Amino acid sequence: MEAILEFNGYKIIELIYKGDFDISNKDESDLEVAVGTALSDDEKKGQVRISVTACDIKNKRMVRAVVLGFFGLGDIENKEQILAVNGTAILYPYIRAIISTVTTQDNLSAIILPTVNTNIFSKNKTSNEEN
Numbered sequence: 001m002e003a004i005l006e007f008n009g010y011k012i013i014e015l016i017y018k019g020d021f022d023i024s025n026k027d028e029s030d031l032e033v034a035v036g037t038a039l040s041d042d043e044k045k046g047q048v049r050i051s052v053t054a055c056d057i058k059n060k061r062m063v064r065a066v067v068l069g070f071f072g073l074g075d076i077e078n079k080e081q082i083l084a085v086n087g088t089a090i091l092y093p094y095i096r097a098i099i100s101t102v103t104t105q106d107n108l109s110a111i112i113l114p115t116v117n118t119n120i121f122s123k124n125k126t127s128n129e130e131n
Contacts, residue, residue, distance in 0.1 A: 006072035014066040021062040037083040048087035084121040
């Protein structure tokens with residue numbers, strides 16, 4: 001039985017942490033999540049890019065992480081939708097752990113990202129925000 005989606009690892013593209021961050025220009029949203037997908041020309045490989053920016057308004061700090069996940073794809077329909085929903089579900093715990101680990105190194109409590117329902121990414125896979 002061939003897997004419809006095979007996780008082949010991830011790479012951290014960007015990781016920024018700012019302590020004593022000026023939050024005066026932040027709106028009430030302290031979490032922004034964006035997801036994008038891409039397919040190879042033969043549609044046998046795919047990528048999921050997750051970008052997360054989280055602000056700890058109380059402690060005036062911000063963290064931004066961008067992670068790129070690599071996937072193999074079986075013979076299925078709706079490959080981009082499957083990447084956006086299932087690929088995000090696979091990759092999101094890694095970016096959650098990265099952000100929690102980095103933010104605990106500042107002698108403050110960790111910024112812990114909430115869980116997300118990845119089905120929201122099937123409607124608009126290129127830009128989604130969770131508040």
